Amino acid sequence: MSQQRSIMNIRHMLQRVKIKNPAEQKRASENMQHKAKSAFWVMVEKEFSDHIRSWRFTILLAIITLACIGSIYSAIKAIQGGALNEGASFLFLSMFTLTDGTIPQFTQFVAFLGPLMGIVLGFDAVNAERNKGTLSRIISQPLYRDDFLKAKFTASLLLISVVMFALGFLVMALGLIFIGYPPTPEEFLRVLFFIITSIVYIGFWLNLSILCSVRFKQAATSALSTISIWIFFTVFFSVILSLISGVLSPDQSGSSTDMMRYYNQMNMITKFSPAELFSDITSILLMPNIRTLGLLTVEQVTLAIESPLAIGQSLLLVWPQITVLVALTFIGFALSFYLFMRQEIRSRS
Amino acid sequence: MDAVIKLTNLTKQYGDYKAVDKLNLMINKGEVFGLLGPNGAGKTTTILMLLGLTERSDGEIEVLGLDPKYDSLEIKSKVGYMPDDIGFYDERTATENIVYTAMLNGMSHQQAKQLAEQLLNRVGLEAAAHKKVSTFSRGMRQRLGLADVLIKQPKIIILDEPTLGIDPEGVRELLELITKLSKEEGITVLLSSHHLQQVQKVCDRVGLFVKGKLLACGQITELANELNDQEYIKIQLQLKQDSPAFNEQISQLSYVKDYDFEQEDEVASYTLYCNEDKTAELARLAIEQGELIMIQRHTYGLDDIYHRYFAGGDTHESTA
Numbered sequence: 001m002s003q004q005r006s007i008m009n010i011r012h013m014l015q016r017v018k019i020k021n022p023a024e025q026k027r028a029s030e031n032m033q034h035k036a037k038s039a040f041w042v043m044v045e046k047e048f049s050d051h052i053r054s055w056r057f058t059i060l061l062a063i064i065t066l067a068c069i070g071s072i073y074s075a076i077k078a079i080q081g082g083a084l085n086e087g088a089s090f091l092f093l094s095m096f097t098l099t100d101g102t103i104p105q106f107t108q109f110v111a112f113l114g115p116l117m118g119i120v121l122g123f124d125a126v127n128a129e130r131n132k133g134t135l136s137r138i139i140s141q142p143l144y145r146d147d148f149l150k151a152k153f154t155a156s157l158l159l160i161s162v163v164m165f166a167l168g169f170l171v172m173a174l175g176l177i178f179i180g181y182p183p184t185p186e187e188f189l190r191v192l193f194f195i196i197t198s199i200v201y202i203g204f205w206l207n208l209s210i211l212c213s214v215r216f217k218q219a220a221t222s223a224l225s226t227i228s229i230w231i232f233f234t235v236f237f238s239v240i241l242s243l244i245s246g247v248l249s250p251d252q253s254g255s256s257t258d259m260m261r262y263y264n265q266m267n268m269i270t271k272f273s274p275a276e277l278f279s280d281i282t283s284i285l286l287m288p289n290i291r292t293l294g295l296l297t298v299e300q301v302t303l304a305i306e307s308p309l310a311i312g313q314s315l316l317l318v319w320p321q322i323t324v325l326v327a328l329t330f331i332g333f334a335l336s337f338y339l340f341m342r343q344e345i346r347s348r349s
Numbered sequence: 350m351d352a353v354i355k356l357t358n359l360t361k362q363y364g365d366y367k368a369v370d371k372l373n374l375m376i377n378k379g380e381v382f383g384l385l386g387p388n389g390a391g392k393t394t395t396i397l398m399l400l401g402l403t404e405r406s407d408g409e410i411e412v413l414g415l416d417p418k419y420d421s422l423e424i425k426s427k428v429g430y431m432p433d434d435i436g437f438y439d440e441r442t443a444t445e446n447i448v449y450t451a452m453l454n455g456m457s458h459q460q461a462k463q464l465a466e467q468l469l470n471r472v473g474l475e476a477a478a479h480k481k482v483s484t485f486s487r488g489m490r491q492r493l494g495l496a497d498v499l500i501k502q503p504k505i506i507i508l509d510e511p512t513l514g515i516d517p518e519g520v521r522e523l524l525e526l527i528t529k530l531s532k533e534e535g536i537t538v539l540l541s542s543h544h545l546q547q548v549q550k551v552c553d554r555v556g557l558f559v560k561g562k563l564l565a566c567g568q569i570t571e572l573a574n575e576l577n578d579q580e581y582i583k584i585q586l587q588l589k590q591d592s593p594a595f596n597e598q599i600s601q602l603s604y605v606k607d608y609d610f611e612q613e614d615e616v617a618s619y620t621l622y623c624n625e626d627k628t629a630e631l632a633r634l635a636i637e638q639g640e641l642i643m644i645q646r647h648t649y650g651l652d653d654i655y656h657r658y659f660a661g662g663d664t665h666e667s668t669a
Contacts (some may be wrong), residue, residue, distance in 0.1 A: 042452045053440075133436020137497070140400055141453040142426035344403045346393060346432070 039143035040151055047155030051121060060113075060120055061163065067109045068167050072174050074103040079179060090308065092183040093190060093286050095175040106171055107282045110164075110198050111275065112234070117163070118205030119226045121156040124219035125210045126340065131219070136345050149340055153210060153333065160202050168195040186311050193315065194285045200325050201278045205230065207332035214336045214343070233275045244269060267293070274328060277321045284318045293317065352411075353378050353505055353537050354399065359408035361394050361561075368394045370561035371408070376539060381531050383548045384541040386558035392541040393433070395558075396507055400430055413504060426454060429498030433510035435490060437497075439483035443474055446482055447497045454501040461500070468496040472526060488519035495526065508540040512547050524551045583647035584621045584628055591617040592639035599634070602627075616642065 037045070051057050078100040079091075099105040104112075126149070129135040139145060168191055176182060183191070208229065212222035245266055250258040270276045280293055288308035309317070354376040361369040369391040376382045384392050397403040399410060401417030401424060410417055412424050437446045444465050451461030469478045472492040477485065485493065491511060498506050508527070512520045528551045531538045542548045549555070549569050556566040565572055588595065591612055599605050599619070604627055609620040617639075621631065628646045635641040 037452065039453045039455070042449070046449060050438075129436075132439070133432065133434055134438060135436075136402075136432040137430075137435060137437075137450075138453070139402060140425055140430040140432070141450060141501070142422045142455075143453055144422070344397070346397070 039141070040147045043138075043143075043148065043151035044155045044158070047152055048159060051156065051159050056120055057159075060117055064109070064113050064117065064163070064167065065170075067103075067113060068106060068171060069174070070103045071099070071106040071109050072171055072178075074099045074101075075105060076175075076178050077102075090187060090288055091179070091181050092172075092175060092187045093288070095171060095179070096191070096194070097283075097286050107194075107279075107286060110167075111201075111278055111282065114164075114198055114202040115205040115230050115234075115275075117160060118156075118202040118207075119209045119223070119230060121159065122152070122206045122209035123213055123223040123226055125152045125156075126213040127217055127219050127222060128213075130217065130345070139345050145341055146337055149210070149214075149333075149337060153207065156206050157199070157203050160206065161199050164195050164199050164202070168192075189311055190285050190288070190314070193311075194282060197278070197281045197285070197318075197322060197325070200322070200329065201274065201281075204274055204325055204329045204332065207329050207336070211332050211336040211339070214339045233273045237273045237275070241266070241270060271321075271324065274325060277325055281318045281321050281325075284314050288314060291317075351378050352376060353413055354539065355409075355411040356395075356399075357409040357411075359395065359398065359410060360406045361391070361398060361403070362406040367561050369398070372561070372563055374556060374563060374566065376537060378537055379531070379535050380553040381528060381538040381540070381551055383552035383555040384539060384558055385543065385545050385548070385555050386541075387543050390543075390558045391561040392558055393509055396430070396509055396539070396541065399507065400425060400428060426501065427504045429501055429503035429506040431494045431498045431506070431508045431511060433513055435494040435497070437482040437485075437490065437493065440481060442479050442481055443469060443485070443493050443496075444478045446493070447500050450497050451500045464500055465496070468499055469493075471499075471530075472496045473522075488515045488523070491515060491519075491523055492526070495523070495530075499530065503536065505537045505539065508538065510542055511540055512542060512544060520547050524548065527551060582623045582626050584623060584631060584644070585647060586619050586621070586631065586635055586644040587642040588617045588619075588635060588638075589640035589642055590615055595635060595638035598638065599631075 072095065075095050075098040078098040079094065081100060096106045099108075126135070129138070138148065172183065172188075172191060205226070209222065209226040212226045213219070216222040216225065248262055248265055250262055254262075284290055284293065288311075291304075291309060352375040354374070356372050356374040359369055359372040359374075360367065372391075372395060384395070386392055394403065398405045399412055399417060401421030404418075413427055415424050417424050437443075438449075441449075444462070447465045447468065448458065448461045451464060452458060456464070466475075466478065469475055472495050474489060474492055474496065477489060482490070482493065494511075495508075498508070511523060511527070515523065524547070527538060527540070530536060540548060540552070545555075552569070554566065554568055555572070557564045557572070565575070567575075596610070599608060599621065604624045605621050606624060607622045611618045626646065628644065632641065632644050635644065
C-alpha cells in the first residue's frame with residue numbers, strides 16, 4: 001500500500017519536472033536573457049508608479065512638506081528666542097522637538113499626518129480594484145493571491161519610506177543651513193532610528209487601511225472606518241483615559257504601593273494606543289535626557305547622575321514599544337491575508 | 350480527441366444552496382464549447398472552480414491534466430480567463446494594460462510590448478493602442494479583453510459572457526474573431542452565455558446548464574432533433590374564414606391529438622399537434638374546406654430549446 005503510494009508520488013514528481021517542449025524552452029531562455037521580473041515585483045512597480053501619479057498623493061505630500069518646513073521655522077525661532085538653556089546638549093535634535101508655540105514641532109506633524117498618509121495610500125487598495133473589475137482579471141494571472149496583497153503593501157511602504165527619509169533629511173539639511181551646527185554621529189543615528197520607527201508606525205496604519213479595504217466592498221466605507229479608528233486613538237483615547245484614570249486613582253491618603261499600582265495600571269492602558277506607543281518612542285529617541293517612561297522611586301533616583309542616555313540605552317528603553325508596533329502591523333497584515341485568501345472573487349462584486 | 354477539461358461530479362455548495370450540482374463535462378481540444386444557461390445557473394462558479402479561484406465542495410477537475418487544487422498557478426498560466434464585465438486600469442493605455450498582464454505572466458517588457466502590438470492589431474484596436482482605456486466603448490473593452498487573454502499565449506481561453514452589453518454587429522464581429530482565433534491557433538474555447546441565439550453559430554457543442562445541473566450537452570442540431578423526436582409535431586395554419594366543416598374534420602382525424610383555435614378579423618388560426626407529419630394532407634383538407642392563407646410545419650428551433658430547457662415549462666403541455 002505504502003509502496004504504491006510512493007510510486008504515485010514519484011510519478012507525480014516526474015510529471016512536475018517533465019521536459020519542456022522546445023518552444024517553451026526557447027521562451028524560457030528568452031526570459032532569462034531579458035531578465036523577466038517575478039510577478040510580485042511587476043506588481044510592486046506598477047503600484048508604486050500608480051501612487052506617484054495619483055493626485056491624492058501629490059496633495060498629501062505637499063501638505064506634509066509644508067508642515068515640515070513650518071515646523072522647522074518654528075523650531076529655529078524657538079532656538080533663536082533662547083528656548084534652550086545655556087550649554088544644552090543635543091542642539092541638533094531640538095530641531096525636531098522644539099516649537100515656539102505657533103506651529104507644532106516636526107515629530108507632532110509626523111505623528112499626526114503620518115497615519116493619514118498611510119490611510120490615504122491603503123484605504124482603497126483592494127476594493128477599488130474589485131469595483132473596477134480588475135481584481136478578477138489580475139487574480140486569474142499566474143500569481144499567488146498573497147503576492148497581490150504583499151505587493152500592495154510593499155509598494156506603499158516603499159513610497160512611505162522614500163517620503164519619510166526625504167523629509168527627515170530635509171529637516172536636517174535646513175537645520176544645518178540655518179543653525180549652522182552639524183549633528184554628532186549619535187544625533188544622526190537617533191534621527192535615523194526616529195525615521196525608521198515612523199515608517200513602521202505609518203506602516204501600521206497602512207496595514208489597517210488595507211485590512212479595511214479587503215473587508216469592506218466600498219472604498220468610502222473603508223476610508224471612513226480607518227479614519228474613525230485613527231481619530232479614536234488620536235482624540236478620544238485620551239478622553240477615555242482620563243475617565244478611567246478618574247475611576248482608578250487612589251485618594252490622597254493612599255499608600256505609595258497604591259499609587260504605584262495606579263501608575264502601572266495607567267501605563268498599561270496607555271500602551272493600547274499605537275499613537276501613544278509612537279509618541280513614547282519619539283520622545284525617548286529624540287530627547288536623550290529622558291531616562292524612563294515609567295515611575296522612578298526616590299531610591300532609584302538617589303545618587304543617579306543626571307546625564308543623557310547613550311543611544312543603545314535609549315533604544316533598549318523603547319524596544320518593547322517598537323516590538324508592539326511591529327507586532328500590530330503583522331497582526332493587521334495576517335488578518336487581511338486571512339480574509340483575502342478566503343474571499344471569492346467575482347467580477348465587480 | 351483528447352479532453353482538455355474534464356469535470357467529474359463537480360459540486361459547489363453555498364450553505365444549503367447548491368450552485369453547481371454533480372456536473373459532468375468533457376471539453377475536447379480545439380473545440381468551441383458554449384456553456385449556456387440563464388443568469389444564476391452556476392456558469393461563473395464552474396469557471397472559477399476550473400481556475401482554482403474558488404474551492405469546490407466535491408468532485409474532480411482536470412484541466413490540461415492538472416488539478417486546480419494543487420497546480421492552480423500552472424493552470425492559470427495556460428488558461429486565459431476573461432471575466433464578464435472585464436475591468437481595466439482606466440488611467441492607463443490599452444497597451445500598458447496588456448503589457449502589464451504579459452509581464453505578470455513572466456514576459457520581459459520588450460517581449461510583452463511586441464506581442465501587445467501584434468495582438469492589438471489582431472483584435473482591431475491598433476488605432477486606440479495608445480489611448481487611455483477610460484475612453485473605450487464597451488465593444489472595444491471586450492476586444493481589449495480578448496487581447497488581454499491571448500497575450501499569455503494560452504492553450505484554453507475561457508470567456509464569461511463575452512457578448513454581454515455589445516450591439517449585435519459588435520457581437521457578430523467578436524464571435525467571428527473568437528472562432529477565427531480558435532481555428533487558427535488551435536485554442537480550445539469555453540464561452541458562457543445566456544444568449545443562445547447569439548452564440549449558436551460559433552459553438553461546436555453546447556451544454557445547457559440550469560440550476561447547477563447540465564440538462565443537455567451536444568451539438569445544437571442534435572439537441573433540436575432530440576426535442577423533435579420527443580414532442581408532437583406542431584402545424585400552424587390559417588384560413589381566411591372560419592370553416593365549421595374543417596373544424597369537424599380535424600377533430601375526427603386520428604393523428605391530430607389536440608388543436609387550438611383562434612379567430613381574429615375573420616381569419617381563423619389553428620395550431621394542431623399531430624403524431625405524424627401530415628402537413629400535406631392537412632393542406633389539401635384546408636383547401637377543400639376553406640380558403641387557406643398560410644400553413645407551416647413547426648420544427649423545434651433554438652427558441653424552443655431555450656424555453657424547453659431554460660424556462661423549465663413546456664409550452665405545449667400548458668396549452669393542452
